[in-house]
Amino acid sequence: MNYPFSSGVASLKPSAIREILKNSGDSIPLSAGNPAPxxxxxxxIARISGEVLSEEPILALxxxxxxxxxxLIEEITKIAHNRYGVGNDNDSVIxxxxxxxxxxxxxxxxxxxxxxxxxxxxxxxxxxxCFRSFGARLVGVPLExxxxxxxxxxxxLRTEKNVKFIYTIPNFQNPAGSTxxxxxxxxxxxxxKKYEVVVLEDNPYGDLRVSGESVPAIKSFDEDGIVVYSxxxxxxxxxxxxxxxxxAPKEIAAKMTVAKQTQDVHTPMLTQLIVYRWLKxxxxxxxxxxxxxxxxxxxxxMCDNMEKYLSPYLTFLRPExxxxxxxxxxxxxxxxxxxRNASQAGVSVVPGNxxxxxxxxxxxxxxxxxxxxxxxxxxxxxRLLAQTAEKMKG
Amino acid sequence: MNYPFSSGVASLKPSAIREILKNSGDSIPLSAGNPAPxxxxxxxIARISGEVLSEEPILALxxxxxxxxxxLIEEITKIAHNRYGVGNDNDSVIxxxxxxxxxxxxxxxxxxxxxxxxxxxxxxxxxxxCFRSFGARLVGVPLExxxxxxxxxxxxLRTEKNVKFIYTIPNFQNPAGSTxxxxxxxxxxxxxKKYEVVVLEDNPYGDLRVSGESVPAIKSFDEDGIVVYSxxxxxxxxxxxxxxxxxAPKEIAAKMTVAKQTQDVHTPMLTQLIVYRWLKxxxxxxxxxxxxxxxxxxxxxMCDNMEKYLSPYLTFLRPExxxxxxxxxxxxxxxxxxxRNASQAGVSVVPGNxxxxxxxxxxxxxxxxxxxxxxxxxxxxxRLLAQTAEKMKG
Numbered sequence: 053m054n055y056p057f058s059s060g061v062a063s064l065k066p067s068a069i070r071e072i073l074k075n076s077g078d079s080i081p082l083s084a085g086n087p088a089p090x091x092x093x094x095x096x097i098a099r100i101s102g103e104v105l106s107e108e109p110i111l112a113l114x115x116x117x118x119x120x121x122x123x124l125i126e127e128i129t130k131i132a133h134n135r136y137g138v139g140n141d142n143d144s145v146i147x148x149x150x151x152x153x154x155x156x157x158x159x160x161x162x163x164x165x166x167x168x169x170x171x172x173x174x175x176x177x178x179x180x181x182c183f184r185s186f187g188a189r190l191v192g193v194p195l196e197x198x199x200x201x202x203x204x205x206x207x208x209l210r211t212e213k214n215v216k217f218i219y220t221i222p223n224f225q226n227p228a229g230s231t232x233x234x235x236x237x238x239x240x241x242x243x244x245k246k247y248e249v250v251v252l253e254d255n256p257y258g259d260l261r262v263s264g265e266s267v268p269a270i271k272s273f274d275e276d277g278i279v280v281y282s283x284x285x286x287x288x289x290x291x292x293x294x295x296x297x298x299x300a301p302k303e304i305a306a307k308m309t310v311a312k313q314t315q316d317v318h319t320p321m322l323t324q325l326i327v328y329r330w331l332k333x334x335x336x337x338x339x340x341x342x343x344x345x346x347x348x349x350x351x352x353x354m355c356d357n358m359e360k361y362l363s364p365y366l367t368f369l370r371p372e373x374x375x376x377x378x379x380x381x382x383x384x385x386x387x388x389x390x391x392r393n394a395s396q397a398g399v400s401v402v403p404g405n406x407x408x409x410x411x412x413x414x415x416x417x418x419x420x421x422x423x424x425x426x427x428x429x430x431x432x433x434x435r436l437l438a439q440t441a442e443k444m445k446g
Numbered sequence: 447m448n449y450p451f452s453s454g455v456a457s458l459k460p461s462a463i464r465e466i467l468k469n470s471g472d473s474i475p476l477s478a479g480n481p482a483p484x485x486x487x488x489x490x491i492a493r494i495s496g497e498v499l500s501e502e503p504i505l506a507l508x509x510x511x512x513x514x515x516x517x518l519i520e521e522i523t524k525i526a527h528n529r530y531g532v533g534n535d536n537d538s539v540i541x542x543x544x545x546x547x548x549x550x551x552x553x554x555x556x557x558x559x560x561x562x563x564x565x566x567x568x569x570x571x572x573x574x575x576c577f578r579s580f581g582a583r584l585v586g587v588p589l590e591x592x593x594x595x596x597x598x599x600x601x602x603l604r605t606e607k608n609v610k611f612i613y614t615i616p617n618f619q620n621p622a623g624s625t626x627x628x629x630x631x632x633x634x635x636x637x638x639k640k641y642e643v644v645v646l647e648d649n650p651y652g653d654l655r656v657s658g659e660s661v662p663a664i665k666s667f668d669e670d671g672i673v674v675y676s677x678x679x680x681x682x683x684x685x686x687x688x689x690x691x692x693x694a695p696k697e698i699a700a701k702m703t704v705a706k707q708t709q710d711v712h713t714p715m716l717t718q719l720i721v722y723r724w725l726k727x728x729x730x731x732x733x734x735x736x737x738x739x740x741x742x743x744x745x746x747x748m749c750d751n752m753e754k755y756l757s758p759y760l761t762f763l764r765p766e767x768x769x770x771x772x773x774x775x776x777x778x779x780x781x782x783x784x785x786r787n788a789s790q791a792g793v794s795v796v797p798g799n800x801x802x803x804x805x806x807x808x809x810x811x812x813x814x815x816x817x818x819x820x821x822x823x824x825x826x827x828x829r830l831l832a833q834t835a836e837k838m839k840g
Contacts, residue, residue: 053642053671053695056610061555061701089504097507098499101716105492110483113491113684149543149688149710156709160579161455164559182708185554216450248447277447290507292715294543301447307455314576315550315709316543320717321686322495 059165060187080433083400084424085226085375088350091343092290096335097326104325112325116318118309120147120297124328128283128297131336136258137272138281144305146312149319151256151284151296154308155179155219156315158252158280159186161307162216170208170249171219172200174378174407174417176226179219179254188216190409195225197369199232202239209247217250217280222270223258224374227407227419231372234267241273249278250304256284259340261373262348277301285327287375288340293323347373347423350430354422357434365441366418377420378404385444387416393444399436453559454581474827477794478818479620479769482744485737486684490729491720498719506716512707514541514691515715518722522677522691525730530652531666532675538699540706543713545650545678545690547706549573549613552646552674553580554705555698556610564602564643565613566594568772568801568811570620573613573648582610586803589619591763593626596633603641611644611674616664618651618768621801621813625766628661635667643672644698650678650690653734655767656742671695679721681769682734687717741767741817744824748816751828759835760812771814772798779838781810787838793830 104112119125129145132138139145148154155178163169165187171180173192183190191208194201200220209215218240222232232240244251253270271281281299289295300308312318330336354377355370368379381387391403404417422430498506513519523539526532533539542548549572557563559581565574567586577584585606587599594614603609612634616626626634638645647664665675675693683689694702706712724730748771749764762773775781785797798811816824 055556055644055697055701056608057555057701058558058561061705064704086509089508092504092507094499094503094507098496098503101495101499102492105488105495109488109492110486111686113486113488113686114483115480115680115685149714152707152711153709159708160554161451162449164452164581167452178707178711181704185705185708187558214450250449286509291509291711292505292507294710294712294714303449307449307451310458310575311455311579313546313572314553314579315547316688317546317572317685318688320543320688320714322717323714 058187060185064181064184079395079398079400080429080436081400081424082420082433083402084421086424087287087291087375088346088423091346093330093335093339096330097290100326100329101322104322104329108325112322114321116321116324118313118318120319121321121324121328124324127328127331131331132283132299136269138269139299142277142301143299144302146298146300146305146308147319147324148296148298148312149316150286150291150294151254151282152178152182153312153315154254154280154282154296154298155182155252157308157311158217159183159188160311161304162250163188166214168212168215169217169219170205170212170215171409172221172225173409174227174404175219176221177406180409183219192409195228195230197230199230199236200240202236202243205240206243209243209249215249217252218244219252219254221254221256222267223255224260224371226257226374227376227402227404228378229369229371229374229376231267237267237270238273241270241278244278245276251279252282253279254282256287257374259288260344260347260375262344262351264372271299277303280304288336288343289327289330293326295319295323295327350422350427353427354420354430354434357431361434361438362441365438365445375421375423377422379418379420381416381418383416385441387418390440390444391418394437394440397436397440399433401437452581454579458575458578473789473792473794474823474830475794475818476814476827477796478815480818481681481685481769482740482817485740487724487729487733490724491684494720494723495716498716498723502719506719508715510712510715510718512703512712514713515718515722518718521722521725525725526677526693530663532663533693536671536695537693538696540692540694540699540702541713541718542690542692542706543710544680544685544688545648545676546572546576547709548648548674548676548690548692549576549646550709551702551705552611553577553582555701556644557582560608562606562609563611563613564599564606564609565803566615566619567803568621568798569613570615571800574803577613584803589622589624591624593624593630594634596630596637599634600637603637603643609643611646612638613646613648615648615650616661617649618654618765618770620651620768621770621796621798622772623763623765623768623770625661631661631664632667635664635672638672639670645673646676647673648676650681651768653682654738654741654769656738656745658766665693671697674698682730682737683721683724687720689713689717689721744816744821747821748814748824748828751825755828755832756835759832759839769815769817771816773812773814775810775812777810779835781812784834784838785812788831788834791830791834793827795831
């Protein structure tokens with residue numbers, strides 16, 4: 053049978069990354085994006101889960117309301133306000149099944165086939181594929197070391213029709229690792245207001261800062277109902293529980309709630325109750341301090357080794373946090389061949405073109421991840437990359 | 447700011463049900479659809495959850511693959527085959543975050559704005575709103591006591607353009623409680639094959655049969671890659687864990703996997719592992735026997751009381767299972783006024799028009815639920831309905 057798939061889904065191409073990395077099963081995984089498992093609060097979650105299921109099992113197992121467990125919403129509202137300066141009386145908080153769901157809810161409520169989403173170039177693959185699958189046309193704006201090029205952003209806002217939203221990761225961007233400056237955050241907010249376009253501010257990594265000073269969220273300027281803020285517990289607590297949240301203008305939040313009801317009715321009550329009690333116990337601040345130390349060690353280990361062994365072959369900026377390092381191969385090394393050879397040598401990295409709006413564009417970047425591998429894996433992975441590059445030059 | 451919502455979402459009307467029931471907070475909830483909480487295997491889940499988090503915490507808390515935890519997929523594949531006669535070499539199983547997600551995944555991969563979804567008239571509100579929100583135009587086919595009118599179905603398949611799929615709940619339909627005959631299941635399969643249209647067979651209630659003989663699933667005939675089967679653990683285990691599954695033709699399942707990745711990446715590992723171990727321990731068969739006894743008692747209690755006290759005011763067919771009784775008010779009682787008056791008297795039921803493709807159509811039905819209220823609530827609820835109806839006649 054010939055299935056009449058929607059145009060958005062039919063146009064999705066098989067992943068070039070998977071193709072290149074398909075034999076990398078036993079490789080050192082510098083291509084992944086998993087949080088470090090030694091950062092998970094395992095014993096807390098085990099204890100709290102037991103308490104929830106003995107003290108309020110029916111609440112944990114019965115249907116809940118779509119917006120989320122009310123006490124959890126209240127707790128998140130407080131944290132968003134006090135910790136991130138995000139949310140006011142014009143906003144609502146919704147608990148979602150991981151921050152990825154914010155992208156799909158926003159896509160579902162805004163995108164008609166052919167509408168435009170403006171995104172950073174490069175940008176997170178999971179976001180790009182989400183917008184594509186809902187039929188969006190992606191318009192990329194070059195990312196610089198301090199965030200999107202705002203001149204080009206304004207040009208796109210002026211010339212493109214049916215722009216539904218601007219997608220950005222301002223802190224430790226995936227894949228580029230860069231952090232947007234305060235000035236550009238202000239500028240993007242002003243442009244979004246001027247052209248009446250919603251901003252989706254995705255902040256999965258903001259708490260993983262290991263150096264430098266934190267910069268206010270774009271959402272913290274929002275007096276006009278323009279910014280949808282997306283927050284995640286995947287990197288702070290654990291990703292396998294799939295709990296995130298959004299702080300969104302009330303009218304948008306109401307439509308997102310309708311869309312969430314059509315997607316999964318609500319986020320599981322058991323995992324919501326675990327997160328609620330964990331937050332309520334005051335674990336957030338001390339745990340973030342603890343995991344920052346882990347991420348600081350791994351980030352520096354990777355960057356130090358890259359500087360020591362890879363400087364003849366590539367250049368990179370040391371990020372101030374997050375999970376990723378974005379490196380540009382020197383002109384005499386073909387990036388795609390390098391990634392393929394590295395994979396055969398036993399270390400996987402992601403070819404940078406995967407993060408472009410048009411994955412067939414030329415690209416000399418690779419993305420490296422330091423949270424998934426062990427410390428030994430980082431050292432050995434960088435050694436293998438240097439060996440691979442040396443062979444290609446020789 | 448004026449938000450440019452997608453046409454599907456913009457056209458969603460505020461729920462007429464909520465409007466009518468908005469003051470029914472303390473009412474006896476014959477309007478709900480929650481499974482009976484005394485049917486939840488609470489102690490098993492508490493014990494298994496503890497085992498999972500002490501024996502394999504990182505697996506339970508780290509990212510998983512989108513299709514689902516592989517051993518759970520294997521277990522579900524076996525159960526689907528042995529218990530429901532569903533699934534062959536042309537099919538794949540995906541674990542989803544509740545069966546509702548199957549509807550949204552199928553919508554996301556098939557529906558362009560304006561495409562048609564054919565559904566039973568009446569049909570489950572959560573499905574109708576899902577299809578609407580993705581921009582589908584709904585075409586209803588009248589439901590009879592033995593399933594859809596297949597002559598009208600064929601006429602619609604012949605005359606409507608861009609029909610993407612047919613949606614049906616063959617067992618103990620929501621809201622109508624009816625079960626589709628074997629002959630109609632065969633006929634629908636043949637029509638779908640003839641007109642090359644996918645069937646979404648939603649079976650959340652199939653295991654809640656309390657009388658009569660079970661009828662083979664439409665999916666059990668599928669040699670042609672036509673039927674997407676949707677199964678749920680919400681009514682067998684518990685809804686708050688949000689775990690369901692689909693058995694779908696491989697090519698459709700591959701696209702659903704892409705769509706699921708954009709929605710929630712994967713279903714939480716913790717809840718998947720709990721369901722996996724619960725199934726693996728062999729709890730399914732004895733637990734279904736146990737909860738059938740609970741549902742049999744509640745169904746019969748409601749229907750016996752309805753026959754005894756409500757026969758002057760309405761007629762209904764006693765369902766063979768599920769959660770709902772669908773009753774037609776006699777011509778001398780206005781249905782919407784009755785629902786409103788009942789709500790004020792302290793008992794809530796759902797006005798039948800909520801389940802129509804056009805909710806402004808005339809309708810004389812109400813839906814009653816017997817799983818959510820206590821046994822005492824059922825008796826008292828029916829008494830209040832009789833009192834309300836008597837007052838309206840007087």
